[in-house]
Amino acid sequence: MKVIFAGTPEFAAVALQSLHQAGFDIPLVLTQPDRPAGRGLQLQPSAVKQYAVKHGIEVLQPLSLRMDSKDPQRAAEAQAAHARLLSTDYDVMVVAAYGLILPRATLDIKPCLNIHGSVLPRWRGAAPIHRAIETGDAETGITIMQMEEGLDTGPMLLIERTPIGPQDSTATLHDKLAAMGGHMIVKVLRKMEQGVVEAVPQPEEGVTYAAKIAKEEAALDFSQSARDIGRKIRAFNPFPGAHAAVNGTTIKLWGAELLEQNSGAAPGQVLAADATHGIVVACGNGTLRLTELQKPGGKRLPAAEFIKGFPLDGLRFA
Template identity: 55%
Template sequence: MSLPLRVAFAGTPEFAASALAAILDAGYSVPLVLTQPDRPAGRGMKLTPSPVKQLALARGLDVDQPEKLRTDEQRQRLAACEPDVLVVAAYGLILPAAVLQLPRYGCINIHASLLPRWRGAAPIHRAVEAGDAETGITIMQMDEGLDTGDMLLRRAIPIRPDDTTGTLHDKLAALGAECIVEALAALPGGTLSRTPQPAAGVTYANKIHRDEAAIDWTRPAADIERAVRAFNPFPVAVGSLRDTVIKVWAAEVVAVPAPDAAPGTVLAADAEGVVVACGAQALRLRELQRPGSRRFAAGEFLRGFPVCAGERFAVGGAQAG
C-alpha cells in the first residue's frame, strides 16, 4: 500500500536510479519521473534511455523528458501530477523558481558530498582527487543557488586509500538511497531540522573534462595516484609512450630517493608494474590498457607491449580516448 506522500522524482544516472528504487520499495507513490532526453551512447551511438528512465518504465511509471523547465508548457506534466515533494538526484537541469515552489514541501536534493564542501557537478571525483579523508550524503532543501540550500540530513563515510570514483560512487548511491527514504519519512511531521550551510569551507567540484586525464609526470607521485583513482572509471588517466596513448587504471606510490631521471622516465618494468619517475618519488603503474585492447595487470600488459627502463612518457599532451 502506497504511503500518502506523493513523490515526483527528477534524476538521470545510476546514482539517481538507486534512490528512485529505494523510494518505490519504501511504498511511496511516484506519479511522475523527470529525466534527461535519450542521448547517443555506445559504439553505435544509438539513442539510449537514462538508467532512471529504464527503471521507471520497468516499474510502470510515467516519464517526462523536457529539454528545459523554463516554460509553463515544459512544466505542465509536473504541475498536473500535484506532487507533495520533488526529489532531485543528479538530474542535470537547473530548476527555476517556478519548479522549486511548485510542490507543497518544495524540492529536496540528494547531494554526494558533505556540504558545503564540493558543491557542483563532480563531488565524488573531486573528493578522491583532493585526498579527502571522508565524504558523504547531504539531503538539501533546494533553493535557486548552486547547492546552497539548507541541509536537512547529513551522513558521512570514510574514503578508503584504495577507493576509486567508481567504488565510492556505489557506496554513496546506496547511502543516498537510505538517506532519502529516512528524510521522506520525517518530512510530513516536520521533524527534519533545516540547517543553513556554513560560510566557511565552501569548495566547488567543477565538471570533469577529458583533458584533465593527461598525466603530468612533473607532479608528485601521490598527486598522480589520487588522480588515477579519481578518474577511474571516467575519463581514465592516460600517458603517452612511443606515440601510444596508454590508459592507467591503477597505480601506487613508490618511495624512492630523488631519481636523476627526468619526470616521465621509466625506472623499471616487470610483473609488479611499470615504475615511472615523477616530480617527487615515483609511481608504479599496476593496471594498464592500450588502444584496441582490454585492461591488463602490468605483467600481462608488458607481454603485449614491452616497456624498457630508460624510455620516457611524454610530459603532457596525451589525450583520453
C-alpha cells in the first residue's frame, strides 16, 4: 500500500517510523509548519518532519487544509495542498496528532485513518492522555479509526488497552501509547491489504471529550484532595507543568506520592522537608509527598536535592 502520513509531534513520528520500517511506500508526509522554539526562538521542524527529511521522504507543510479559509494565504496553501494530494498516487492517509482539521474535500479523496490515544468513545478530542490521568481512569489505550467530519466519531478498526499505573504521567503513558499506535497501524494496514479489516461503529454511550489543556489549569489548589492534586501533577507532566507558589516563588511540581492520612494542618502547609521524610504537604483531604521539584531557572531535582538549595521548613504552598 502507498501511504500518505499526516502528523506533527513525537507521538506521530513513532507511527511514521513504524510504517517506514514495515516497508510501506510513503510518497508524502504532511506536518505543521516549523515553529519558534528554545531560548533563541529559532524555527524548529516537527519531529515528523525531522524523520521524513532524514529518510528522504517529501514533506508538505501547509498552514491549513481548509480551502474556504477567509485568510487568503491559508486558502491558497490549502488549495495547493489539495492539488498535491489529488496528483499523488496513494491508497490511504494515516493521521496521528496532526493538529490541523481535515476537511471533507481531503477525507473524500482516499480513506483516512486516525491513531487516537484513547479507547473511544471515551476522550474524544485534543488531550486524551492528560484527561485520562487527571480523571483517574484505570486504563486507556489506542483506537485506530476511520476518519469522518465529526470530532473522533468515525468507525473503529482496532482497539488495544493498557492499564494506567499509579505513577504514570502523561510523559510515560505517551511513550507507551505511541509504541502501541505504531504497532497497531501496521497491523490494520496489513489487514486492509488482505481485505479482512472490519469497521465497527462507536457506541452511543460513554462519550466524553478531552478539552485542550490550558496553561492556567496547572496552578494547583491544595484545598483539593491529595488524590486529585497527585493526578494533576502526573497529568500535567511534561506540559504545562503543575505549579504552586511558596514564599512568593512559583515552584513546578513534577512528581508526588499519595499519603492517605489527614494531618489537620492548613492546606498547602509543609509538614516535613528533610532527608528522612521527604517533602510532605497537607492537602484538603490527605497528604502528598513531593518527589521532584523545580525552581525558576533551575533543573528538575529529586526532593532531597531540591531542599538543599531551597529550604521549605515551615513554609506553605499557595
